[in-house]
Amino acid sequence: MNEERLLELVPLAALGALDGEERAAFEAQLASSPPAQRELSAYQELVGRLGLATAPLPPSVALRDLLLRETRPAAPGRAWLAPALAAGLVAALAGLAFFRSERDAALREAAAERAAAQEARETAQKAQAEAAALREILAGEVAFRELVSHPETRVISLAGLAAAPEARARVVWHAGRGEAVLVASGLAPAPAGKAYELWIIAKAAPVPAGVFQVDAQGRVVFRLPTGLELAGVKTFAVTVEPEGGTPAPTGPMVLAGSVS
Amino acid sequence: MASPEAASLIRRLTRGDHRALGEFYDLYAGLVNGLALRILRDRAEAEDTVQEVFVQVWQQAARFDPSRGTPEAWLCTMARTRALDRLRKRSSRREEPEKSDPGSSEAPRTEEAIAVRKALDSLPGDQRTALELAYYEGLTQTEIAERLREPLGTIKTRIRTAMIRLRGVLGPSS
Numbered sequence: 161m162n163e164e165r166l167l168e169l170v171p172l173a174a175l176g177a178l179d180g181e182e183r184a185a186f187e188a189q190l191a192s193s194p195p196a197q198r199e200l201s202a203y204q205e206l207v208g209r210l211g212l213a214t215a216p217l218p219p220s221v222a223l224r225d226l227l228l229r230e231t232r233p234a235a236p237g238r239a240w241l242a243p244a245l246a247a248g249l250v251a252a253l254a255g256l257a258f259f260r261s262e263r264d265a266a267l268r269e270a271a272a273e274r275a276a277a278q279e280a281r282e283t284a285q286k287a288q289a290e291a292a293a294l295r296e297i298l299a300g301e302v303a304f305r306e307l308v309s310h311p312e313t314r315v316i317s318l319a320g321l322a323a324a325p326e327a328r329a330r331v332v333w334h335a336g337r338g339e340a341v342l343v344a345s346g347l348a349p350a351p352a353g354k355a356y357e358l359w360i361i362a363k364a365a366p367v368p369a370g371v372f373q374v375d376a377q378g379r380v381v382f383r384l385p386t387g388l389e390l391a392g393v394k395t396f397a398v399t400v401e402p403e404g405g406t407p408a409p410t411g412p413m414v415l416a417g418s419v420s
Numbered sequence: 421m422a423s424p425e426a427a428s429l430i431r432r433l434t435r436g437d438h439r440a441l442g443e444f445y446d447l448y449a450g451l452v453n454g455l456a457l458r459i460l461r462d463r464a465e466a467e468d469t470v471q472e473v474f475v476q477v478w479q480q481a482a483r484f485d486p487s488r489g490t491p492e493a494w495l496c497t498m499a500r501t502r503a504l505d506r507l508r509k510r511s512s513r514r515e516e517p518e519k520s521d522p523g524s525s526e527a528p529r530t531e532e533a534i535a536v537r538k539a540l541d542s543l544p545g546d547q548r549t550a551l552e553l554a555y556y557e558g559l560t561q562t563e564i565a566e567r568l569r570e571p572l573g574t575i576k577t578r579i580r581t582a583m584i585r586l587r588g589v590l591g592p593s594s
Contacts, residue, residue, distance in 0.1 A: 168580065171579065171580045171583030171584060172554075172561060172576060172579055172580060172583075174583070175551070175554040175555060175579065175583070176504075176554070176558065176560075177554040177559070177560050177561045177564070177579060178560065178561065179560035179561060179562050179563075180562065201488060202587070202592070203583060203587065204488075204497070205488055205489040205493055205592075206583070206586060206587050206590065207497065207500075207555070208489050208490075208492075208493030208494060208496045208497040208500075209489070209490070209492070209493045209496065209532070209536055209590065210496070210536060210540070210555055210586075211451070211455045211492075211493070211495075211496025211497070211499060211500055212451070212492055212493075212496065212530070212532055212533035212536045212537075213533065213536040213537040213540050214451075214454045214455045214458045215454050216450030216451045216453070216454040216529060217450055217453050217454040217457055218449060218450045218453065219449055219450075219453040219466070219467045219470050220467060223449070223467050223470060223471060224442065224445055224446075224449070226471065227441070227445060227470075227471055227474050227475065228438070228441065228442055228445075230471070230475060231438065231441060231474075231475060231478045232438060233436065233438055
């Protein structure tokens with residue numbers, strides 16, 4: 161195929177109307193003919209313009225949105241990542257917030273329970289202490305009544321001395337059972353760090369017989385420790401001593417009474 | 421004769437400006453759809469073609485070469501190529517092509533479109549018929565000769581003559 165023949169085929173080739181061997185020959189020789197290439201470009205451009213002869217007709221309105229949705233940029237890396245992360249973060253934060261509120265509620269509840277338990281414990285302890293005190297008082301009174309009602313029981317009165325002129329007291333004791341109770345009144349509460357200490361004086365040196373405090377009204381029912389040697393007792397005396405007690409009297413004597 | 425607007429839109433498309441695609445579409449969707457519908461004679465298939473063409477515009481705006489024609493010519497070439505591909509795929513239905521031209525009575529919009537329409541209308545009927553069978557139906561010279569029951573050489577001459585005439589009337593586009 162010479163070039164003249166090749167150029168003759170260009171308009172048909174531009175339309176895509178060539179076929180068969182002619183088309184194959186044209187395509188094979190086109191590369192070696194710059195004039196044919198230029199002509200082909202010009203005719204292809206003309207073919208493109210032929211479409212303008214067709215009356216325009218707008219496609220359906222929905223097509224525009226479809227196109228723009230389909231081509232919407234997948235956006236920079238961060239943009240697709242961010243919503244995912246944000247969604248995850250929101251979920252995580254929501255979860256965390258929920259967890260926190262749950263946890264806080266649980267903590268508050270636990271704290272309230274602990275407080276209530278503590279209060280209950282304190283109440284119980286107080287009640288126990290009160291009950292113990294009451295039991296002690298009752299025991300003291302029962303013991304005292306029992307002691308008083310016993311035929312062999314003896315009673316001695318103690319008088320207030322110069323340091324406590326208002327004080328009065330009695331000691332009820334049963335020598336055989338080694339039991340004794342001091343009932344006192346009119347005693348001022350012991351100074352801070354001090355307490356009253358009871359002494360039993362038999363033959364020689366005073367024997368310590370217990371340390372006690374008085375109530376706000378200056379009264380006390382004090383049950384002496386058991387196992388004391390009361391058989392040869394001559395005198396009961398009370399002194400003011402350090403609150404831990406001392407083996408021998410050191411402070412001023414406030415009450416004293418002698419067995420007649 | 422490429423409009424400054426089209427040139428600016430293509431530059432924006434090349435930079436990946438998605439909003440430019442919407443504007444470009446607004447400008448040319450009718451042209452592409454009209455041509456695709458003329459070739460396919462099926463509204464749904466024409467719109468599928470429109471979609472494909474503008475997706476291609478979005479993806480290949482950088483390939484547009486202004487020295488090789490206007491954006492309109494570029495779009496028409498893409499639309500025709502894709503529409504003809506579809507037409508070939510349904511070859512069984514290509515047996516009885518309608519000869520009516522739904523767009524022929526409607527007025528084209530632009531000066532260039534009017535010139536192209538006038539140039540086509542000025543062609544002798546037998547030349548125009550052969551040319552349109554090639555252009556709108558994608559038939560080859562042999563198929564056209566068979567369709568029109570004319571010798572192949574006659575058809576080749578008619579088409580070549582028509583093309584040379586159009587080129588002479590319309591000249592280079594820019």
